[in-house]
Amino acid sequence: MGAEFVALSLTPLLIGVLAAVTCALPGNFLLLRRQALIGDAISHVVLPGIVVAFLLTGRVAALPMMLGAAGAALVSVVLIEAVRRTARIEAGAAMGVIFTTLFAAGVLLLEQSDTSGVHLDVEHALYGNLESLIWLDATGWASLLDPVALSGLPPELPRMAVALLIVALSIAVMWRPLAIATFDEGFAATLGLPVRAIGLALVMLAALAAVAAFDAVGSIIVIAMFICPPAAARMMTDRLLAQAAWSVGFAILSAVLGYVLAGYGPLWLGFANSVSAAGMIATVSGLILGVTMMIGPCRRRAGGATVH
Amino acid sequence: MAHPLSTPRSLLQTEGTVAATPAPPPALQVGGLTVAYGEKPVVFSVDMSVAQGTMTAIVGPNGAGKSTLLKAVLGLVKPLSGEVRLFGLPLSRARDRVAYVPQRASVDWDFPARVIDVVLMGLHRELGLLRRVRPAHLDRARACLARVGMEDFATRQIGQLSGGQQQRVFLARALAQSADLYLLDEPFAGVDAATEKAIIAVLKDLRAEGRTIVAVHHDLSTIRAYFEHMFLINMRAIAAGPVAEVFTAANLQRAYGGRLGEAQVAGMQAGDATP
Numbered sequence: 001m002g003a004e005f006v007a008l009s010l011t012p013l014l015i016g017v018l019a020a021v022t023c024a025l026p027g028n029f030l031l032l033r034r035q036a037l038i039g040d041a042i043s044h045v046v047l048p049g050i051v052v053a054f055l056l057t058g059r060v061a062a063l064p065m066m067l068g069a070a071g072a073a074l075v076s077v078v079l080i081e082a083v084r085r086t087a088r089i090e091a092g093a094a095m096g097v098i099f100t101t102l103f104a105a106g107v108l109l110l111e112q113s114d115t116s117g118v119h120l121d122v123e124h125a126l127y128g129n130l131e132s133l134i135w136l137d138a139t140g141w142a143s144l145l146d147p148v149a150l151s152g153l154p155p156e157l158p159r160m161a162v163a164l165l166i167v168a169l170s171i172a173v174m175w176r177p178l179a180i181a182t183f184d185e186g187f188a189a190t191l192g193l194p195v196r197a198i199g200l201a202l203v204m205l206a207a208l209a210a211v212a213a214f215d216a217v218g219s220i221i222v223i224a225m226f227i228c229p230p231a232a233a234r235m236m237t238d239r240l241l242a243q244a245a246w247s248v249g250f251a252i253l254s255a256v257l258g259y260v261l262a263g264y265g266p267l268w269l270g271f272a273n274s275v276s277a278a279g280m281i282a283t284v285s286g287l288i289l290g291v292t293m294m295i296g297p298c299r300r301r302a303g304g305a306t307v308h
Numbered sequence: 309m310a311h312p313l314s315t316p317r318s319l320l321q322t323e324g325t326v327a328a329t330p331a332p333p334p335a336l337q338v339g340g341l342t343v344a345y346g347e348k349p350v351v352f353s354v355d356m357s358v359a360q361g362t363m364t365a366i367v368g369p370n371g372a373g374k375s376t377l378l379k380a381v382l383g384l385v386k387p388l389s390g391e392v393r394l395f396g397l398p399l400s401r402a403r404d405r406v407a408y409v410p411q412r413a414s415v416d417w418d419f420p421a422r423v424i425d426v427v428l429m430g431l432h433r434e435l436g437l438l439r440r441v442r443p444a445h446l447d448r449a450r451a452c453l454a455r456v457g458m459e460d461f462a463t464r465q466i467g468q469l470s471g472g473q474q475q476r477v478f479l480a481r482a483l484a485q486s487a488d489l490y491l492l493d494e495p496f497a498g499v500d501a502a503t504e505k506a507i508i509a510v511l512k513d514l515r516a517e518g519r520t521i522v523a524v525h526h527d528l529s530t531i532r533a534y535f536e537h538m539f540l541i542n543m544r545a546i547a548a549g550p551v552a553e554v555f556t557a558a559n560l561q562r563a564y565g566g567r568l569g570e571a572q573v574a575g576m577q578a579g580d581a582t583p
Contacts (some may be wrong), residue, residue: 032419048399173437180429184415185482190382190408191432192400240420298420298465 003140011135011154013259016281017162019213020251022167023225026206029171029242031230032182037092038080038203039226041099042210043219045076048106056112062155065212073207076102097180118237128218130259130277133157156216163212167205171244174201179240217278224252224282232289235296269275333396335360335489335520336381341390343373343380343530350376354390354545360488361518363511364537365525365551369564372542375411375493382408382491394489406431407487409478411494423434424449424462430484451528452483455513457506468477472503479507490514492523496530508534 023039030036049072051065069182076098083094137143137152144150171178181188181195206226213222233246258281262272293299338356342349345516351373358364366374379385379391385400394402405572407430428441435441453459456476461469466477475495482490490511496504511521511534525531531538531551536553540546547554 032416158537176432176435176437180432183419183421183426183429184384184410185386186379186410186414186430187408189384190403190406192403193432232421237423238420238467239422243420 003138006140006143007136007138008134009259009263010138011157012130012133013256013275015133015154015156015160015216016055016130016255016259016277017184017219017252018157018164020229020255020281021158021248022164022209023206023213023222024229024247024251025167025244026173026202026209027226028230028233028240028247029178029182030200030206030226031234033094033199033202035091035203035228036231037095038077038204039210041076041080041095042073043206043214043222044099044103045072045106046211046214047218048072048102048109049075051106051109051113055109062159062215066215069211069214070207072102073211077203077207091257107163128214128216128221128278130217130281131274133216142185160212160216163208167209170201170205174198178202217281220282221278223253224285228282228285230291232285232292233291235289235299238298250285254281254288258284260281283304332360333393334358335395336364336522337391337393337396338377338381339391339393341377341380341392342388343376343385344388345376349388349543351380351387351541354541356539356545356548358520358522358537358539360395360520361515362533362537363521363523363558364517364539365523365531365561366539366541367525367528367531368541368546370526372563374541377541378408378491378493378522378524382406402504404486407482407485407490409482409490409492409495411497412471412475413497414493417469417474419466421466422462423453423458423464423466423469426466426477427452427480427484430481433485441456449480449484452480453477455483455510456480470500472499475499476503476506479510483510487519489520489522492521494524494526496525497528528560 004265026037030038046069049068049070050065051068052072053068056068057064079098079102080091080094083089084091087094089097131132133154134157135143135149135153135292137149141150177188177193177198180191181193181198185195189197190289210219210222210226229247229250230243232250235245236246259277261284262277262280265280266274334357336356336358338354341351341354343351343354350371354373354377356377366377368374372472376385380387380390381394381399383392392399394406398408422491424446428435428445431449431451435445435493450459450462453462456479457478458473458476461473461477466474469477479492479495482492492511493509495507499507515521523535525535532555537549538551539548540554540563541560542563542565547559
C-alpha cells in the first residue's frame with residue numbers, strides 16, 4: 001500500500017488528525033466552562049464570513065476566506081456576549097440564537113450570490129473535503145524527502161500544522177491561569193489574573209482552531225472534536241492534565257479510525273462506495289464518548305455515589 | 309508575616325501605648341462604598357474600618373449585601389462609588405497580602421482536580437506561568453492541608469469530598485497564600501460540626517499570629533464565641549464595633565427588621581441559643 005497510500009490517504013489522514021487535535025485541546029477548557037457550544041457557534045458563523053469574503057474578492061482563495069471566517073467568528077463572539085449581557089439570555093441560548101441566525105444569513109447570501117461556478121456550498125461547509133486533499137506529487141514514502149514533491153503538498157496540511165502549534169503552545173503557556181480561572185474565576189481575579197482576557201484568549205484560540213479546521217474538514221468535525229474527545233477524556237481521569245492527554249488520544253483515534261472506516265468500512269459490508277470521512281470521524285468520536293460513558297473509571301458525577 | 313502584637317488586643321489599648329510609632333493603617337478601610345446590580349443598590353454608602361490583627365464578622369439578613377461588600381473590596385464587582393484601601397494601599401498594590409475564600413457553592417466541584425492541586429493554586433504567585441512544582445511547594449501545600457486536618461485527602465478528587473471537607477480545602481488554599489488579611493464568604497455555611505470547629509480553630513490561630521480575619525457570617529448564635537468585632541449591615545451599615553457593644557436587641561432589630569422575633573434576639577444575647 002506504499003505509493004497509493006502516501007498519495008491518496010496520508011495527507012487527508014494527517015490533516016484529519018491535526019484538525020481533530022487542534023479542536024480537542026481548547027475543547028477541554030470550553031467544556032469545563034460550559035462553553036462547549038461556542039465551537040458549534042463559531043463553525044456555523046464561518047459560512048457567512050466566507051461568503052462575504054468571496055463576494056468582496058470575487059474568488060475562492062484561502063487567505064481572504066480565512067480572514068472572512070476569522071472576522072465572522074470575532075463578530076459572533078462579540079454578539080453572543082452582547083446578547084447575553086443586554087437581554088439577560090443565558091449563554092447557551094445566546095450562542096444558539098447568534099449562530100443559527102448568522103448561519104441562515106450565510107445560506108441566504110449564498111443563494112443570492114453567483115457562486116455556482118465555484119466550489120462553495122453548504123455541503124462543503126458541513127463536511128469539508130477531506131478526501132480531496134490528496135498529494136498527487138507523491139510517488140511513495142520517498143517523496144517525504146523530495147523537495148519537489150513536498151512543494152505539492154495540499155496547503156491545508158501546513159496551515160493546520162501551524163494552527164495546532166499556535167493552539168498547543170498558547171494553552172501550554174496559559175495552562176495555570178487558565179485552569180485556575182476555569183475552576184474558580186473569583187479566586188483567580190483576586191490573585192490579579194486577568195480573567196476576562198483569559199476567557200477571551202480561550203475563545204480566540206477556539207476560533208482559530210475552528211476556522212483553520214473548517215477550511216480543511218468542515219464544521220461537523222469541528223463541532224464533534226470540540227466536545228466529544230474532551231468529554232470522553234473526562235470519564236477516564238480526574239486530573240486536568242491527564243484529561244487533556246486523553247482527549248488528544250481520543251481525537252487521534254477518532255480521526256484515524258473514522259478515516260479508515262469511511263474508506264473501507266462500506267466495502268467490508270458489501271457496499272460499493274465509501275462514505276464521508278468527516279461524517280465517519282465525527283460518528284466515531286461520538287461512539288468513543290458512548291463507550292467511555294459506559295465503562296470509563298471516572299464516569300460518575302462526583303457525589304452521585306459517595307457520602308455527602 | 310507575623311504581626312509584632314500577637315496577643316489579642318482592642319483598638320483602645322493600642323491608642324494609648326504605641327504613641328511613639330505611627331499606628332499601623334487599618335487592614336481594611338472602606339469609604340462611601342455603593343454597589344448596585346442593575347438599578348437596585350445592594351450596598352449603599354458603606355463605611356467600614358477593620359484594624360489589623362482583629363477578627364470581624366459581617367452580619368446581616370439574606371440579601372443585605374454582605375457577600376457583595378466582600379466582593380467589592382476584592383474588586384470582583386465594580387462599585388458605583390467609594391474607595392477601598394487595604395493596609396493603606398489600593399487593592400492593586402495589596403493583592404499579595406489578601407486571601408479570599410469564596411462560597412463553597414460558587415464553583416463546580418466536579419472539576420478534574422485533586423485536593424492538592426487546588427491547594428497549589430494558592431501558591432500561584434510563586435509558581436507563575438511555567439515554574440515547576442518542586443517538593444518544597446508540595447510540602448507547603450501538604451502543611452496547609454494538615455492545618456485544616458485534611459492531610460490524608462491530598463490525592464482525592466475534590467468532588468468526592470463532603471461539603472465540610474471542601475470548605476476546609478478552600479481554607480487550606482487560602483493558607484497557602486500566607487496572606488495578612490483573610491476574607492471569607494460564609495465559611496461555616498452547610499458544614500458539619502467537626503469542620504466548623506476545625507475552621508474556627510485555624511482562624512483563631514491566624515488571628516493570634518497577628519493576621520486579620522473578616523468573615524461573612526450568618527449564624528447569630530455563634531457570633532459571641534467566634535468573633536470579637538462585628539459589622540452589622542442591611543444595605544447600609546447598621547452598626548460596627550466590638551461584639552459586646554454591637555450585638556444588642558436594638559441593633560439586630562434595625563438590621564433584620566421584623567424577621568427576627570424579640571424572643572430570639574433575647575435568647576441569643578443571653579448566649580445560650582441552640583443552633
